[in-house]
Amino acid sequence: MSEARLEILNNIRKSLTAGEPKTSQRTSELRARLKYTAPQIQPGFTDDNLTRFCEKHVAVHGTYEFIKLVDIEAAVLKYLQGLDIDPQIHLGAGPCLDQVKWSEGVFTYKKSADKNTRVAVSEAFAAVAETGTLVMCSGSDLLPSHNFLPDDHIVIVDCDRIVRYQEDVWPLLRTGDHFPQRAINLITGPSKTGDIEQTIQYGAHGPRRLHVLIVKD
Amino acid sequence: MRIGSVISILMKTHQSNSPITVGLFVTCLADLIRPQVAFAAVSLLESAQCEVRVPRGQSCCGQPALNSGDRANSIEIAKQVITEFSDVDYVVVPSGSCADTLKNKYPTLFSKDMRWARRAQKLADKTWELTKFLFEKVELKGIDAALDGVCTYHDSCTGLRELLIYEQPRELLKQVKGLRLKELKDSNVCCGFGGLFSLKYSDISTHLVSDKCTEICNSDADMVLGGDLGCLLNIAGRLRRDNKKARVFHIAEVLAGMTDGPAIGDPEESE
């Protein structure tokens, strides 16, 4: 292994002799570039974050509603009722979600989703207005399988966690715990494929529907 | 050196009072197959008060060699063109791809020869494609041509992408009385000519020109125009083989009012 590594790196250096010289100073400059990064060119838009997020989320076939913190359970149950699904949910975690006291009739599972999982309820780490994107991180009680196996994914978004650009997420992640998390999943709409006749079909492998509950008190 | 530069300033002042001289680079296809394109170009340039010269020592810009990767022969041809056109103010070419060769390709051929590199750059700086020259440089107004009919326009690739020729021909055509321009779907998609490509990969070339001709027929235009004879020969050849009605002209012929005779690939009048 180390022989191949050496040979490849040497070959790169040989090819780059005309380029920037490799010095320890250069290495620390590049290290610094990684540490002190700043957003580069970003698309301009005038809508406020909430309006933009909702507009973009709908554009990628997502659905949403505004709710109060105390109404999370009711909203989840109403959504499930609408689809005629039993109240059995795989449950994630988060500042909003952790405050919900689930009623007795609701079965919640704090475990990985499997191939038969119908519904997962998660809370987003943050959301991006620019593209209508949900930011999900792995961690304690935060299971990425919830994002990809259920038919229906319900995601709680705290209104205050909707940031303008993707680049606004990175500092939040960096200053949080456990960075870099094993999995950072940026989710923009339900799963889809265009592989048959270049025509979009929803529900390829991941959730067929993505419903967002925006908590706004 | 000082005296030299004073003289050159004096000469420039002198030149500004006399008409600008334009060297017409005819292109080998116009020369051999469709001379009327060159006559039309001369007529348009003269109506823009240019003094047109046609250096005799010209033939081809060298694209067949250049696009075959033959640099050595391309260099020989480039040197000849550079020399022949050294004493005109501008070089005007009725073809986007040949103009691009003079303007953008010649300067890349002389990376190891500074003297020729400079001369190539000088030629490049004064080389213009015909419609771009007429519209942007001399701002030709009062084109005295009429053509009653619906035309569509094929944007030849090199002119479009390397020289950014798109609105110039359309703006000039607005001055032609009676002409109605109907945009061609996928007008910016290659017709499949590509010089030697059309012979070496004729199956692919045929597929592409068939698509192009289908769109031309769908547009229901009476005429299809363009700025590059190579593409027009390809399109006309296919339309004629399929007995389609659309007639094919080079834009210079239309702007110069030279559309009374047979179109490209059409039978002679007497027939």
Next chain:
Amino acid sequence: MSEISSIQRVEFQDRVRTALNDVNLQRAMAKAKSGFVDKRLEAKSALPEFDQIRDAARDIKDHVLSNLDTYLELYEEKVIENGGHVHWARDAEEACSIIAEICKASGARTVTKGKSMVSEEMYLNPALEAVGMEVVETDLGEYIVQLAGETPSHIIAPAVHKTREQITDLFHEHHSPLGYTDRVTQREALVNEARSVLRERFVSADVGITGANFLVAETGANVIVTNEGNGDLTSSLPKVHIVTAGIEKVIPSLEDLSVLLRVLARSATGQEFSAYTSIYSGPRRPEDGEGPEAYHVVLLDNGRSSMLGGDYQSMLRCIRCGACLNHCPVYGAIGGHAYGWIYPGPMGSVLTPLLNGFDSAVDLPNACTLNGRCKEVCPVHIPLSDLLLKHRTEQHERKLTSATSRWILTAWTWLVRRPRFYQAVMAIPLWTMNRISRGSGRLRWIPFGRGWTDTRDFPVPSRKSFLRQWYSQEKGHE
């Protein structure tokens, strides 16, 4: 040498002819044709900053390439810090044996794969099957292609060449033994059936192998961009996750990632953002409730390091979006398989000779009209058509082109450099062609021009060339 190239020429031309006569292929390509182009244009038009972002994307890639050794070391450092392993492979064979070893050592029997062009480049599937692994592609297009026993014909839409009827037949044949005996024909039903079949595979796989759209040096992460979510299930469910990537995939930081993501989806499918963009760093952590126990990255060189610093370095900027394929008229006519290797279209015609040897694909750089549309749409400004021309120059200099064609070019140059003689000589074919055409304006056959006249008329040249007319009219110019 010329013998090799003439054999290849026949092969290439045969593949082209087969493709052009393949009714299903032509139907599928016609259907796909304008979709990608229109959607990209729409996405580009909706973003006024698109060209500035493109410039920034190019600059990021250039910056990395000119410091590639350092960035790879920084990236490796972080992967190790995250608890992952980095393996370096000089060529395809070495990469395959590394991956086979990891699979064997983990006691694996089944492997799921997310779409990865670099794994196609290293012929990974047959290599794993040779050591007893069952390999299942999970991207729907790639799965269809695997069932058909083919390779992808497009770098982001692997089954673009297949019609719905063909997919129906494939699913019926392969899914019937699994109990799916109804023959489904509708798109939605086909997608659902594949979803259901592949679900079993996802949850039972021992090893998951994905590619990487980017490797982030800042965090030691691999980034994968998909719409289906298959890459995420492949990355998260099995107990081992292996990432395969070319060494050029590394980028500095998450901020750089944001720039590149803004041009990637728009250029590829015309989406603003793909459904799933996932950033994976290492194996599961103590706090994680799930995730792979082991995380391996296999970095493949396979000729890339030699492309640095030379005429073709810009090709290493490629982010595999497929825009050049979607906009290439030749690709649109013949599809991907006719190109003969896994990378088709303009990017493939540049890359294949560089990775497989200049004499391995003499036709590819020539089977192009130099229309420049690929260069126009490339999100990282790779001058693709210029690079194809560079290849032609290289072929000419290495004498990979036929001796006859080189001789003809030299003879022709000799002639055009003697304009008066040229005019006199050319008068002969002009006169002859006019005689033969008898005023019809066209020729239905010309010598050495059958390629043209088999399908097109040749417009008859003028009786007398322009220069001869000009100089006989205006003696003053003499």
